[in-house]
């Protein structure tokens with residue numbers, strides 16, 4: 001399900017509590033390159049990233065091409081109707097998937113961030129049974145993201161002035 005081949009359009013299997021329950025998603029494809037670049041260079045996203053400088057189209061092209069062909073990486077694009085609303089990226093290393101995500105600035109504050117992360121975890125649990133845990137790193141002043149991982153049942157495993165690290169060990173059911 002998560003290989004570079006056979007990427008397919010999917011409808012979210014179950015709306016997460018707290019969102020409006022109207023997001024659908026599919027895996028990213030080459031045509032999403034500029035959409036993802038615009039989200040990457042959103043000022044709030046840069047501020048909340050650990051490498052905070054702007055990303056050039058050339059750097060993004062190389063990065064995105066590698067991610068698309070990496071069987072340990074999946075990027076999900078979420079939609080509200082036909083409108084792109086955000087993305088979640090899962091990068092698997094051994095049995096742990098690292099989560100990165102962002103919501104389009106027009107769609108923030110509506111609960112979509114939480115819904116997207118919940119749906120992405122459900123997608124990974126279905127498609128990659130070898131995944132045993134999910135990991136996320138958040139800057140300490142990124143209050144919405146801290147709230148999202150806390151409310152989805154992640155455990156804060158470490159924290160300093162640069163980084164709060166969360167882990168969710170494979171849940172029996174979809175976190176909501």
Ligand SMILES: CC(C)(COP(=O)(O)OP(=O)(O)OC[C@H]1O[C@@H](n2cnc3c(N)ncnc32)[C@H](O)[C@@H]1OP(=O)(O)O)[C@@H](O)C(=O)NCCC(=O)NCCS
Nearest residue numbers: 044045048101102103108109110111112113114144145147
């Ligand atoms: C972080 C981000 C994904 C959150 O997505 P979102 O859809 O706007 O967040 P939600 O609407 O689901 O809100 C999450 C929680 O934060 C709260 N919140 C939202 N904005 C807030 C703010 N400015 N101050 C305090 N709390 C806030 C919400 O009330 C909600 O809390 P609740 O679940 O207890 O009600 C989004 O702001 C974003 O894309 N930011 C830039 C990229 C980024 O930071 N990515 C995450 C890197 S770890």
